[in-house]
Amino acid sequence: MMALYKIKKSNIDNKGLVASKDIKKGTKIIAYKGKLISKKESEKNPKFDNSKRIYLFEINKRYDLDGDFNFNTARLINHSCNPNCEVVGKGLKLWIESIKDIKKGEELSYDYGFSFDEDFRDYPCKCNSKNCCGYIVKQASRWRIKKSLRVNR
Numbered sequence: 001m002m003a004l005y006k007i008k009k010s011n012i013d014n015k016g017l018v019a020s021k022d023i024k025k026g027t028k029i030i031a032y033k034g035k036l037i038s039k040k041e042s043e044k045n046p047k048f049d050n051s052k053r054i055y056l057f058e059i060n061k062r063y064d065l066d067g068d069f070n071f072n073t074a075r076l077i078n079h080s081c082n083p084n085c086e087v088v089g090k091g092l093k094l095w096i097e098s099i100k101d102i103k104k105g106e107e108l109s110y111d112y113g114f115s116f117d118e119d120f121r122d123y124p125c126k127c128n129s130k131n132c133c134g135y136i137v138k139q140a141s142r143w144r145i146k147k148s149l150r151v152n153r
């Protein structure tokens, strides 16, 4: 099967993935691949030494999936405040799936799901969508940004 995506220099970040043809909503586009890493190891690893674990997915109480490898092409997908994909699946079987119809050439994105905390300013969002809140924060917590910026002015 021909891949539904190709790597592209992104408008959002350095690189990204774009649809190589029209994709229907609910399509599994690319597997999110990684290696098992125990919580103990990930806690010790300076690579994950911040609260925003971009390439780390929780598998269970003891293990995470570390997706920070070149073979994991899905790691190139950028965050967007108006995403067209989401991560689905369980355990080591994770997929990027479309949550709306996507046109050929459109960039793939999903909500990184970062929780809101004091360091949100360290993660500016450049997704350029109409509803962009300016920072990479999960949708359910974005109202906190406005509130925080108002208080701290």
Ligand SMILES: [Zn+2]
Binding pocket: 080, 081, 082, 125, 126, 127, 128, 129, 131, 132, 133, 134, 135
């Ligand atoms: Zn944004």
